[in-house]
Amino acid sequence: MRRTLTAAAAGLLLVLGVGGVIVFLTGEGLDRAEKWVSISVGVISLLLGAFSAVLAWRSWKQQSPAATPAAGVQVTDSQGVQIGDHGTQHNRFGK
Template sequence: MRLGFKVGAAVFLVAVGAVGAGWFLLGEGLDRAEKWVSIVGVCVSTALSGGGLLLGWLTWRQTRAVSHATRAVTALGVGAVGIGGSSGGQIQTDVSGVAKLTSPAPGGGAGVHAGGLGSVAVGGDSTAPISTRVTGPDAQRRP
C-alpha cells in the first residue's frame, strides 16, 4: 500500500470517529457528556504520556548507541583488531608462518588502539570469547 493512501485512510477514520463521538455526546445531555469527556480525556492523556515516555527512552538509547559507535579506532600491527563499540561476536586472530613480525607503536590521541602482535582492543562491552595466537620464528623468541 502507498503511504498517501494509508494517511488518507487514517485521516478519514479519525474524522468519522470525531463526528460519531460528537453525535453520541449530543444525545447524552450536558452533565453526562461532561463526564464522558473527562473519562475519555484521562485515557487519552495517559496513552499519550506513555507514548512520549517510550519515544524519549528510544531516543536516549539510540543516542547512547551512536556515541559508543563514533569512537576513534586505530588497529596497527599484524592481526590487530580494533572495535570502537560493543562486540557480541567472537574475535579471533591467528598469525602464523611469518618470518618477521613488526608491530608499529599505536598513534597518540583519544580512542581505541590495538598495536601489538595479534593484539585486540575493544572500546565497549564484549560478550563473546576473544582469542589470539601468534606463531612463527619471531613469536617464539618473544617472552
C-alpha cells in the same frame, strides 16, 4: 499511490470517528457529555505519558552514533578556520 490511498483512508476514518463522538456526546446531554470528555481526556493523557516514558527510556538505552568519532578520524588532527563576518567555520579532518 499507496501512500496517498493510506492517507486518504486515515483522514476518512478520523473524520468518521470525530463525527461519531460528536453524535454520541450530543445524545448524552450536557452533564453526561462533560463527564465522558473528562474521563476520555484523563485516559488519553495517561496513554500519551506512558508512550513518552517508553520512548525516553528506549532512546536513553541506545548509544548515539554521533557520540563516537568515525573510524579513521583522529580528533587531534582536526583544524577549524573561521572566515568572514558571519562566523562561517570550515573544518578539515585528517591529513
